[in-house]
Amino acid sequence: MNKLRFVDVCAGAGGLALGLEAAGFEPALLLDRKQVACETLRLNRPAWNVLETDLLDFDPTEHQHTYDVDLLSAGLPRVKSSATVARAETEEELRLLEAAVLLAPSIQPRALIIENVPGLVDSPKFEGVREFIRKELEHLDYRFRWFILNAADFGVPQDRKQGVLVALKKQYFDAFEPPVPTVAQHVTVGTVLGRSMAARGWPGADAWAAQAISVAPTLVGGSDNRGGADLGPTGSKKAWERMRVNGGALGDDVPGPGDPVSGLIKLTDAQTALLQSFPEDWQFAGKKTARYRQIGHASPPPVGTALGLAVAAALNS
Template sequence: MNGLRFVDVCAGAGGLALGLEGAGFEPVLLLDRKPVACETLRLNRPAWNILEMDLLDFVPDEYPDTYDVDLLSAGLPRVRSSATAARADTEEELRLLEAAVLLAHSVQPRALIVENVPGLVDAPQFEPTREFIRKELEHLGYRFSWFVLNAADFGVPQDRRQGVLVALKERYFDAFRPPGPTVSEHVPVGRALHRSMAARGWPGADAWAARAIHVAPTLVGGSDNRGGADLGPTGTKKAWARMGVNGGALADEVPGPDDDPEAMIKLTGPQTAVLQAFPPQWRFAGRKTARHRQIGHASPPPVGTALGQAVAAALGA
């Protein structure tokens, strides 16, 4: 799988791009409007072409290398998918989604991957958006598939359902198959974090890992406008509490030898990155809350790899 080129918009901390890299794709351009996300990308892949810009302001004519790539990918900001969410509540996110699809007019990729919330696949309130996407893609000669993946099925120790749109030019589509699970059993939190939890000699590490026998609840990054670094809303924090984790905040370091072996512990930022299946050498720019938001908003790299491999197979690579 050599020579496959892609453009990634709303790239964030690079989870989707990193996964696509693992599937044999080489980025031509990664775009994100947040300075801290662009700094993260440059920290880890200084040779990548990183553009700090809002997708709504992006003009491909000024970047001719983006034309005629194999893949356009977009891990977009999450739309609100509850049944009570009015369109006005998620207007900006939907505009970015529509902008990503419209970008295919000029970029003309052979394939398109858009990743977002599961509700985008079939929730009634998003039917107008799906109809807009259908008309645009069919006009451009694409066929497409909507489906939902759970990151846990790809070895990520987290229950994270993702709505995915994959579109391919007509001549490639019949060869496309959505990726199937790559693991036979899910990875529980205790197994994923046991080594790090015991790294400073905490006497409760073994017992805690034996208790944390489920995958993690979905990590969330939270709003840029409020809140700090925590593990999510009330229901999610209750699920964490059942695994002996205080989800109200993040710790600066893992428990040590003098900490109570039966205490509720807090996760660290690097541990949440493990739960998103980022490799340990991947660094995140910014302060604690900024790092946590990047991690929580990211697409787990193994899901990107599975999607990339499926697209590459359809393209005949």
């Protein structure tokens, strides 16, 4: 059986694409406007067709790789509704969301996956956006479902809720079922990071891992326009502190033999990639802050795999 082909826009560091690859999909084209994200994709998958361009400027008719694909996927920048967020930034994120949907008439995929914030699924603040999407998709003969997934239910050691839209051409839709959890028990931070904490001989590694018995709070990549690399807002930092982690900064390396066994420690960007369930050998281009932002903005690959398998089952039914 031939592999199903997909186009992935706003591909970032490749989390969603990696998940779809594991589900049996083959990328026809991956698009992102950030040079460092494209470098990451090419570094790890030299054979992938990666295009560095803004989604708002992308014309699929100029790229034959987009013809006759099975799936259009988009892990888009998170839309925000808070009054504290810069209006221009929020409007750009909404334009990207609309642009992803408006690719469907040109690409005509059999299925569409869009992943974003949970509020997009049911918040009254995004009712206008959902209505725009409904009209566009129904006009093109798609049927669709909105639902929320938590990455922790798919083996990711992180409480990360994601709003998902899956649309399929009408003849495939009745065969689609949203993914169901793949783990009966959530994976803890200590379980995932214990080995890396001990990698340099830190004597406190075992004790630290034994007390880090919950999933991580949601990793937040932050804005490119401000701030450095930290693990999220105040509530997240407090949750990290309860696991003896300094959520205000990232470390350059894991603790070593001379580091104290008590107090707070700093995670490395490589450890945050493990918390997003990236493969250990997946490399990220750029300096530390740029690497962490790619990681924090990514969709965890296991969620992409679950979505890919669900969509593939419908398309192959």
